[in-house]
Structure formats: structure tokens, C-alpha cells
Amino acid sequence: MLDEGTPLFVQIAEQLADDVADGTLVEGDRVPSTNELAAFYRINPATAAKGINTLIDEGLLEKRRGLGMFVAMGARERLLADRRKQFAEQYLDPMLIEAKRLGIDTDTLVSLIRGSSHITGGGTTP
Amino acid sequence: MTPTISAVGLTRRYREQTALDDVTVDIESGTITGLLGRNGAGKSTFMRVVTAQEFATSGTVRVFGEDPVENDAVLRRMVFVREDQVFPDFKVRHAIRAASWFYPNWDAEFAETLLADFDLPRNRAIKKLSRGMRSALSIVIGMGARAELTLLDEPYAGLDAVARQLFYDRLLADYAAHPRTVLLSTHLIDEVADLLEHVVMIDRGRIMLDAPADEVRGSAATISGPAIAVEDFVAGRRVWHRRSIGSRTSVTVAGPLDAADKARAGALHLKLEPLSLQQLMVHTSDDTTEARATA
Numbered sequence: 001m002l003d004e005g006t007p008l009f010v011q012i013a014e015q016l017a018d019d020v021a022d023g024t025l026v027e028g029d030r031v032p033s034t035n036e037l038a039a040f041y042r043i044n045p046a047t048a049a050k051g052i053n054t055l056i057d058e059g060l061l062e063k064r065r066g067l068g069m070f071v072a073m074g075a076r077e078r079l080l081a082d083r084r085k086q087f088a089e090q091y092l093d094p095m096l097i098e099a100k101r102l103g104i105d106t107d108t109l110v111s112l113i114r115g116s117s118h119i120t121g122g123g124t125t126p
Numbered sequence: 127m128t129p130t131i132s133a134v135g136l137t138r139r140y141r142e143q144t145a146l147d148d149v150t151v152d153i154e155s156g157t158i159t160g161l162l163g164r165n166g167a168g169k170s171t172f173m174r175v176v177t178a179q180e181f182a183t184s185g186t187v188r189v190f191g192e193d194p195v196e197n198d199a200v201l202r203r204m205v206f207v208r209e210d211q212v213f214p215d216f217k218v219r220h221a222i223r224a225a226s227w228f229y230p231n232w233d234a235e236f237a238e239t240l241l242a243d244f245d246l247p248r249n250r251a252i253k254k255l256s257r258g259m260r261s262a263l264s265i266v267i268g269m270g271a272r273a274e275l276t277l278l279d280e281p282y283a284g285l286d287a288v289a290r291q292l293f294y295d296r297l298l299a300d301y302a303a304h305p306r307t308v309l310l311s312t313h314l315i316d317e318v319a320d321l322l323e324h325v326v327m328i329d330r331g332r333i334m335l336d337a338p339a340d341e342v343r344g345s346a347a348t349i350s351g352p353a354i355a356v357e358d359f360v361a362g363r364r365v366w367h368r369r370s371i372g373s374r375t376s377v378t379v380a381g382p383l384d385a386a387d388k389a390r391a392g393a394l395h396l397k398l399e400p401l402s403l404q405q406l407m408v409h410t411s412d413d414t415t416e417a418r419a420t421a
Contacts, residue, residue, distance in 0.1 A: 007340045008320060035302040042294065043320040044158055045302045047340070097393060 008043055012051030020060060020071055021079050031061060031069045128191050130155045130275050130307040131176055135185035138171050138331075145171040147331035148185070153309055158301060158321055160339070161311040162403070163328040164411055169311040170209065172328070173277050176309075177206045189275065202230060204275035207268035209283055211260065218255070218263060219248040222270070229271035236300070237270030243292055257284030265293055269300060278310045290314075294321060315404040319343075325403065329411040344400045346409065347383050350376035351396035359396055366409050378409060 019025040032040070037048035052069060055061040060075040099109050129152035138146040146168050153159050161169050174180040175187055178194040178201065187194065194200045213221055222241070226232045241248060244262035252260065261282050268278055282290050298321060301308060312318050325342050327335035335342065346366065349356055353375040360377045367378040378401065383391075391398045401409070 007343055009340060035299075038302055039295070039299055041320070042298065044323045044339070045298070046157070046323045047320075050340070093389075094392060 008041075008047045009050035009054065012037060012041065012043070012048055013054040016051070016055055017060060017079060020075050021083065023076070025071050027071050027073050027075055029071045030067070031071060033068055127155050129153055130190060131309070132188045132191075133172075133176075133185065134187075136172075136175065136182050136187055137184045138168075138175055138180065139183040144331050146175065146182075149328075149331070149333055150185075151326055151333055151336055153307060153326075154324065155307050156305045157323040158308040158310065159324040159326060160315070160318060160322040161309055161326050161328065162313070162315055162407055163311075163334075164313065164407075167328045167411070168331040169328060170279050171331075173206060173208075173279050173309070173311065177201070177204060177277060179206075202228070203273060204277060205229060205268050205271035205273035206277045207264045207279060207281045209280040211264045213252045213260070213263075215251070215253060217249055217251055218246055221252060221263060221267065222248075225267045225271060229273060231272035231274075233270055233272055236272075237266055240266040240269060240296065243296065244289060258286065258289065259284075261285050262289060269296065272300075272304055272306065274306050276306055276308045278308065280311055280313070282314075290317065294318065297321070315407055316402055319403040327407055327410055334410045335406075339403075342403060342406065344383070345381045346378060346401040346406055347381050348376055348378045348399045348401065349391060349396050350374065350399075351394065355394040355396055359391060359394060 016025070016031060025031060031052070034045050034049045034052060037043070037051070038045040041048070052061065056063060056069075060072055060079060061069050062072045063069055096109075099105075104112070131151075131153035133152075134150050136146050136149040137144065149168075149172065161172065163169050171180065175182055176189060176194065178196065181195065189200050190203060192200050194204075218241070222237055226234055226237075244259070244266065246255075246259060246262055246266065250259075252263065255263065261284050265278075265281050268276060268281065282293060285293065294317070297308070310318060310322075319339070322339045325335065325337060325339050326333060337345075348367075349359055351374065353370060353373050356375045356377055360379050364380040365377055366380060369376045381400075383398065383400075388398060
């Protein structure tokens with residue numbers, strides 16, 4: 001589950017952020033403690049703490065003294081807004097580069113996207 | 127914070143061989159540090175000097191700020207689990223009781239739990255235990271001691287994968303609940319990589335690397351693909367290793383590689399693989415790499 005190359009604490013932060021983004025963790029939920037994360041992922045507790053602290057710095061989690069770590073209010077909205085901003089760079093650009101390499105023009109690409117809309121269950125009209 | 131172990135210019139020479147060669151390193155308090163290296167690299171010698179079972183030829187070592195040699199107050203604050211631990215001729219429970227007298231932080235309940243976890247029969251004579259069971263007993267004592275400094279030198283000879291995982295899990299949980307300084311030497315690097323906060327790599331008695339585990343992760347990568355594109359990508363980087371077959375080349379370079387590098391590798395159709403800690407050690411101690419020439 002954890003891969004090489006990306007710092008472990010970043011992966012821990014990303015997985016918790018993913019849980020917030022897809023609603024597995026909702027605002028006000030308690031998130032696992034540093035020691036629980038360390039035991040589950042079999043990583044050093046300091047690494048788990050660094051992951052948690054990253055999310056506190058980003059305002060996605062908040063510490064409640066004596067109680068633990070909780071998902072902050074508005075965390076999901078802010079996370080989704082950030083991810084929408086990064087969408088083009090992370091997903092669109094690589095796709096366009098590969099499409100160009102394969103000689104797929106924009107019209108073909110658009111029709112491919114329309115044809116794949118069954119994945120998301122969405123309609124074919126914008 | 128004062129480091130738990132502080133070595134300065136530490137050298138240990140035997141007749142013909144230099145086991146530790148001018149080692150200067152700090153082991154920070156409250157961390158799990160991995161002491162990694164090949165067999166004979168100097169890992170055990172370092173631990174034996176730290177625990178005053180061997181003496182430095184030159185240089186100094188301080189443990190909790192003091193010289194450990196003939197220093198009972200310091201020695202009682204540490205526990206040393208040796209790969210080749212020799213026990214007197216008595217039973218498991220006697221070894222446990224002796225340990226309970228010696229170590230001030232001994233947790234009898236925890237030790238009993240560990241004995242049960244590892245299926246160690248309390249009334250069995252130690253000399254009748256298998257190799258793996260003797261290792262397990264050493265681990266039980268090493269962890270039950272809850273010493274401020276816990277030195278584990280290849281502690282799991284003969285332990286199977288299940289027992290090793292049990293050891294890692296118990297160590298992690300108990301370290302989380304009772305923080306202490308742990309120095310763990312091993313050559314099963316991939317198994318312990320994620321447990322470590324800090325990494326010290328030693329080769330031929332010299333420190334090759336001393337860095338936080340997070341920095342080490344992804345600190346080198348192998349780039350492979352068409353030779354021209356690979357060479358273009360690695361231009362200006364420190365090359366550790368280079369292999370070619372036909373028009374394809376695979377080059378290992380010192381990192382780190384950022385998102386822009388990754389995007390560029392993608393655009394050039396190059397495959398980019400970060401090195402694991404274990405692969406990193408192989409490269410660090412491999413004479414045939416270009417590391418020494420370019421270091």
C-alpha cells in the first residue's frame with residue numbers, strides 16, 4: 001500500500017485527505033491517533049505524527065486538547081477546491097501529452113470522454 | 127537535546143583490520159535509528175564499544191553524556207541484545223528473573239505477555255531452545271527492560287517471518303507507549319525501513335550516510351529508457367550506476383527528483399523508479415559503481 005519514493009508522511013497525509021475528500025471521514029469525525037496510524041501502517045510514530053501535522057498546517061484537521069485529532073469544519077470543501085485547481089495539471093496535461101503522442105486529436109478525445117461517461121454514471125450532455 | 131549516543135572520531139583497530147574508522151555520529155534521543163550495513167561493516171563493533179564491551183583505539187564515545195566504560199549508572203540505563211547472545215546454563219524463567227533484577231525499568235507483565243506471544247516455555251532449559259527461540263528470548267529481555275537506550279544487534283537469527291513481524295509490531299507499539307532510544311542493526315533492510323526515523327549506513331568501518339529516513343527515501347532513483355533520452359535527463363546529475371542493453375540504458379542517479387523532473391521523465395517516455403533503502407545500501411557499498419569516483 002505504501003510505495004517507495006514518496007515520503008511516508010506525505011502518503012499518510014494523502015490517504016487521510018482522500019478519506020476526507022470521499023466522505024469516509026466527515027467533518028467533526030475523530031481521526032486515528034498517531035500511535036494507531038503507526039501500528040496500522042507499521043511505520044514510525046514520528047512519521048505518522050508528521051503526516052498528521054501536515055494536515056493540521058493545511059487546516060484540514062484540528063487538535064482538541066485531551067481528545068485527539070478531528071476533521072475541521074469546511075475541510076472537505078477546501079480540499080475539493082484545491083484538488084479541482086490541480087486537476088488540469090495532474091490528470092489533463094498527462095492525458096493530452098499521451099493523446100498527442102498517439103495522434104488522437106481533440107475531437108476524438110472529447111468523443112472518447114463522452115463514450116466513457118458510463119464510468120461515472122453521468123450523462124453524455126454537459 | 128543531548129544525543130543519547132555521541133561518537134567523535136571513534137576508531138577501533140584489531141591487528142590487521144580497522145573495524146571502526148574515524149566514526150563521528152550522534153544517535154538522537156527518542157528515535158528509532160537503523161544501523162545498516164553489510165556483515166563485517168562495523169555495526170556490532172560500534173554497539174560493543176557503546177556498551178563498553180570493547181574499547182576504542184582512539185576517539186571518544188559518550189552515552190547519556192558520559193563515558194560508558196566501567197560506568198554502572200550508564201550501563202543500567204541500556205540494554206544490548208546481541209546476535210550471538212550467550213546465556214548461562216539455566217531455564218527461561220531464570221533468565222527473565224535475572225533480567226528483572228538488573229534493569230530498573232523492567233516490566234514483568236509485559237515480559238510475560240511477550241513470552242506467551244513468542245510461545246516460549248518458561249520451564250525449558252535455554253540450551254534446549256532452538257536458535258529462533260533463543261533469539262525470541264533475547265528480544266523479550268531487550269524489550270521487557272524498557273531501557274532508555276535499547277540496542278538490538280541483528281536480534282532475529284532463526285526467527286521466521288511471522289515471528290519477525292510480531293517483533294516489529296510489539297516494538298513499535300511499546301515504543302509508541304514508552305518512547306526511548308532504539309538502535310537497530312539489521313541487514314533485512316526492506317523489512318524495517320518504515321519503522322525507522324533515522325538511518326545510519328556504515329561500510330568498512332566508515333559512516334556512509336547519516337540522515338532522516340524521510341530524506342533517504344527517494345534520495346536516489348533509477349531512470350531507464352532510450353539511451354539518448356536517459357543521458358539527456360541525467361546530464362549534470364551524480365551518476366551512481368549505469369547499465370545498458372542495446373539502445374536502452376538504465377542509470378541510477380542521486381536525487382531528489384521533484385514533480386517537474388517526474389513530468390519531464392514522463393514527457394521523455396522514461397521510466398523512473400525510486401531506490402528502496404535496501405537498494406540504496408547495495409549501491410553505497412558496491413565497489414563497481416561510479417559512486418566512489420564521483421563522491
